[in-house]
Amino acid sequence: MSILSRFGYTSWIRINTLNLLSIRTQTTVSSIINQNGIIKHKKLPISCRTDMKDARRIIVKLGTALITRENEDGLAIGRLASTVEQVSQLQNEGCQMLLVTSGAVAFGRQVLRKEAMMTMTMRKSLSPKDILENSRLAIQRQACAAFGQKGLMSFYERMFQQYNIGVAQVLVTKSDFYNADSRKNLQATLDELLNLNIIPILNTNDAVAPCTDTDAEVTAAKDDIVINDNDSLAARLAVLISADLLLIMSDVNGLYTGPPESEGSRFLHTFCPKQDSHLITFGARSKVGTGGMESKVKCASWALDHDVGVVITNGKIDKAILNVVDGKKMGTFFTKTPNHSIPVDIQAIKARDGSRLLQKLSSDQRKTIIDKIALSLNEYSHDILQANKHDLEEATKGGLKSSLIGRLGLSEKKLQTLSIGLQQIAEKADVLGQVARRTRLADGLILKQITTPIGVLLVIFESRPDSLPQIAALSICSGNGLLLKGGSEAKYSNEILTQIIQDALEPYAPRETVALISTREQVSDLLQLGKYIDLVIPRGSNELVRSVQKQSIHIPVLGHAEGICHVYVDKDANLDMALRIVRDSKCDYPSACNAMETLLIHKDLIRTPFFESLIDLLRREKVKVYSGPRLSMMVPFPPPLATSLRVEYGDLQCAIEVVDNVKDAIEHINKYSSNHTDSIVTENQNIANDFLSNVDSACVFHNVSTRFSDGYRFGLGAEVGISTGRIHARGPVGIEGLLTTKWIVEGRGDIVADFSEGRKKFVHETLGLIENNDKIYAQQKTNQ
Numbered sequence: 202m203s204i205l206s207r208f209g210y211t212s213w214i215r216i217n218t219l220n221l222l223s224i225r226t227q228t229t230v231s232s233i234i235n236q237n238g239i240i241k242h243k244k245l246p247i248s249c250r251t252d253m254k255d256a257r258r259i260i261v262k263l264g265t266a267l268i269t270r271e272n273e274d275g276l277a278i279g280r281l282a283s284t285v286e287q288v289s290q291l292q293n294e295g296c297q298m299l300l301v302t303s304g305a306v307a308f309g310r311q312v313l314r315k316e317a318m319m320t321m322t323m324r325k326s327l328s329p330k331d332i333l334e335n336s337r338l339a340i341q342r343q344a345c346a347a348f349g350q351k352g353l354m355s356f357y358e359r360m361f362q363q364y365n366i367g368v369a370q371v372l373v374t375k376s377d378f379y380n381a382d383s384r385k386n387l388q389a390t391l392d393e394l395l396n397l398n399i400i401p402i403l404n405t406n407d408a409v410a411p412c413t414d415t416d417a418e419v420t421a422a423k424d425d426i427v428i429n430d431n432d433s434l435a436a437r438l439a440v441l442i443s444a445d446l447l448l449i450m451s452d453v454n455g456l457y458t459g460p461p462e463s464e465g466s467r468f469l470h471t472f473c474p475k476q477d478s479h480l481i482t483f484g485a486r487s488k489v490g491t492g493g494m495e496s497k498v499k500c501a502s503w504a505l506d507h508d509v510g511v512v513i514t515n516g517k518i519d520k521a522i523l524n525v526v527d528g529k530k531m532g533t534f535f536t537k538t539p540n541h542s543i544p545v546d547i548q549a550i551k552a553r554d555g556s557r558l559l560q561k562l563s564s565d566q567r568k569t570i571i572d573k574i575a576l577s578l579n580e581y582s583h584d585i586l587q588a589n590k591h592d593l594e595e596a597t598k599g600g601l602k603s604s605l606i607g608r609l610g611l612s613e614k615k616l617q618t619l620s621i622g623l624q625q626i627a628e629k630a631d632v633l634g635q636v637a638r639r640t641r642l643a644d645g646l647i648l649k650q651i652t653t654p655i656g657v658l659l660v661i662f663e664s665r666p667d668s669l670p671q672i673a674a675l676s677i678c679s680g681n682g683l684l685l686k687g688g689s690e691a692k693y694s695n696e697i698l699t700q701i702i703q704d705a706l707e708p709y710a711p712r713e714t715v716a717l718i719s720t721r722e723q724v725s726d727l728l729q730l731g732k733y734i735d736l737v738i739p740r741g742s743n744e745l746v747r748s749v750q751k752q753s754i755h756i757p758v759l760g761h762a763e764g765i766c767h768v769y770v771d772k773d774a775n776l777d778m779a780l781r782i783v784r785d786s787k788c789d790y791p792s793a794c795n796a797m798e799t800l801l802i803h804k805d806l807i808r809t810p811f812f813e814s815l816i817d818l819l820r821r822e823k824v825k826v827y828s829g830p831r832l833s834m835m836v837p838f839p840p841p842l843a844t845s846l847r848v849e850y851g852d853l854q855c856a857i858e859v860v861d862n863v864k865d866a867i868e869h870i871n872k873y874s875s876n877h878t879d880s881i882v883t884e885n886q887n888i889a890n891d892f893l894s895n896v897d898s899a900c901v902f903h904n905v906s907t908r909f910s911d912g913y914r915f916g917l918g919a920e921v922g923i924s925t926g927r928i929h930a931r932g933p934v935g936i937e938g939l940l941t942t943k944w945i946v947e948g949r950g951d952i953v954a955d956f957s958e959g960r961k962k963f964v965h966e967t968l969g970l971i972e973n974n975d976k977i978y979a980q981q982k983t984n985q
Contacts, residue, residue, distance in 0.1 A: 247510030250528045256445035258297045262435035265303040266452040267516040287522040289364035297395040300402045301435040357402055367399045372406040375428045378437055391442050405434055426503045436500035440507040447509050449497050450516030455533030456481055469533050474502040476539040501535050511535040545726045548716050549733035552657045552682030555714025559680040564631035566709055571674045573705035575623035578616045588693040596690045604792040604851040608664040615667055622919045626674045632936050633680050639968035643961055646948040652940045654680035656735035659727055661686045663741035666694035671919035673702045673715050679939040686718040731755030738922045761925035763849045763875035764794030766907045769866040771883035772803040776811045779882040785906040788822045791852050795878050795910040798849055799856045801866050807835050829858025847873045863888045867895045876925040878910035899925050899932040
């Protein structure tokens with residue numbers, strides 16, 4: 202029977218590690234050699250956050266600032282209870298958890314202060330002066346530690362009992378690490394406890410530990426860190442027991458480049474000690490505890506050098522421990538891998554700086570940039586298509602859906618069309634500074650509203666690399682900075698297209714005005730930066746759009762989640778026209794968001810030669826047809842029943858359903874569509890007007906293919922996306938959708954008091970619009 206198993210699951214074990222369990226010293230080798238003498242392979246160290254889900258042996262270090270109340274008097278019971286719950290959950294899921302806890306001194310001080318007050322004479326206790334002094338009564342730290350350990354462990358025992366988990370107290374001193382035999386015994390003790398599903402709770406034995414290191418202790422430590430606080434204790438323990446992960450829980454979120462509250466201070470999600478040490482400066486230590494952030498960084502770096510994953514995070518955040526172990530981006534993750542990419546907040550700042558420079562350029566200069574991009578698409582078409590070929594090969598090998606591969610491909614024809622579209626955009630480079638409204642508020646007091654850029658755009662798109670130069674041209678033309686995240690399947694195409702755009706920018710504005718974001722993790726970070734990003738435009742699947750909407754904090758999202766487009770063939774339709782429109786809407790580009798997904802047919806057209814021709818057409822085009830509930834009941838041997846009438850197929854598939862009349866068609870569309878694009882085919886103008894007025898979609902057509910819902914075809918040059926929302930922009934979003942306005946008031950020393958006291962009166966006279974500021978200024982001078 203094991204020595205420790207006799208104590209049960211709720212035992213306290215105070216260990217003199219020099220003597221106890223010396224008989225098990227040889228078992229410490231089990232972490233390397235098992236009982237049969239076979240060498241066990243050490244698990245690879247954690248190299249990224251996703252690896253944390255595989256961490257099995259985890260040390261959680263709880264700092265004094267986290268455990269104690271803000272007034273330093275007693276324990277923060279609520280936070281400790283939450284910590285115990287999280288640690289228990291991980292333990293019960295199969296992890297081996299170990300706690301390094303502070304708080305004994307604070308707990309002991311709270312009780313001993315009361316004891317000291319009780320021992321005072323009546324006279325002293327009633328003296329106001331003495332009460333004030335005695336409330337700050339200094340009690341020896343070692344005595345507080347000795348008394349507090351008992352209460353602290355009693356608390357932990359009761360809390361962990363709620364989860365059927367046993368705990369063991371292990372008090373250590375520096376000599377236990379500096380002495381080889383003691384160190385082996387300590388390791389054996391901890392291994393045994395962990396293997397018995399008991400959580401060791403460790404602290405330095407502050408009741409007897411000296412405050413300073415002797416020369417002998419420092420010499421014994423050699424290249425190791427000296428144990429001066431619980432940060433260094435946790436790091437030494439992590440290395441001693443080969444822990445996978447060390448979580449240093451504090452009252453701050455992690456590492457910053459300066460004091461967190463300072464202007465310009467930047468949070469570091471990752472920290473490579475060999476590369477990033479110059480980025481951080483250390484302030485004063487916490488007013489509680491013995492360590493500080495400098496100590497935490499030093500100890501974390503040392504543990505990292507010994508292949509232990511480390512995260513410093515804020516233990517006051519809800520479920521912080523569980524979220525870190527789940528791989529979520531919390532706290533500062535220590536890594537050995539240098540990060541050569543620019544932090545996303547810096548990229549956003551550079552994009553904003555670039556936007557302000559774009560605004561200062563003349564319209565001719567912005568036009569020159571876009572024209573250069575258009576010419577380069579043809580000039581470097583061979584290189585672009587080679588990069589795209591590489592993407593297509595990788596996508597095919599990776600089993601990418603055929604609909605996405607269709608969107609991924611580029612061709613000479615596509616590049617030529619792109620070039621023409623960009624030249625159209627360039628002709629609209631004078632959109633900035635346009636006067637939308639002019640009003641004479643009073644004599645000599647002129648108000649005008651002018652167009653300005655939104656600021657910095659974050660555009661996320663999937664598969665289609667041809668959208669990248671379109672989006673970039675629209676952004677440059679409208680004076681916006683741009684951060685782009687394309688799908689990983691278009692990596693090589695996006696990289697060469699971004700380089701072409703940045704080369705065209707460089708003579709006039711920084712290259713970073715338009716930048717490519719490489720990882721999803723960076724996108725998640727940017728979606729938190731409402732201070733730097735002004736608008737997010739996701740272009741892709743329903744899952745992508747909803748994910749962006751969910752993650753975005755204080756940043757508006759413009760776009761559409763789905764492209765469920767309808768064509769309704771009315772009984773009064775030109776049937777030859779209807780066949781052409783249906784074929785074009787479905788088969789021209791089936792993976793496009795404006796492709797038809799559901800075909801609605803008037804009931805009088807079922808079982809007619811037209812219906813047979815329609816089915817034959819779809820069969821020839823290899824379109825797989827699904828029937829709606831009504832169609833399946835009206836024809837013999839109907840197509841398979843559609844699983845839903847709200848499906849974006851994105852390839853050569855569609856649903857067909859029967860409706861009674863235009864009113865029925867409108868109700869169906871408003872119920873099942875995504876408010877993207879819907880079209881009616883009819884020669885009856887009254888029916889068409891009813892459809893156009895009452896279908897609640899961004900684009901509603903009459904006798905037109907749904908494929909016309911496109912910025913290029915609308916004469917916008919291109920589109921940054923299609924919005925199905927109702928605020929700011931709707932439908933294909935071109936240059937105008939990327940602009941906002943600002944108000945300018947020019948006067949001659951006007952003050953509000955003049956108007957409120959009757960010396961001046963408002964006239965609010967609408968004035969004609971003038972194209973540029975020079976003319977406005979000239980007219981004002983004339984009026985004066």
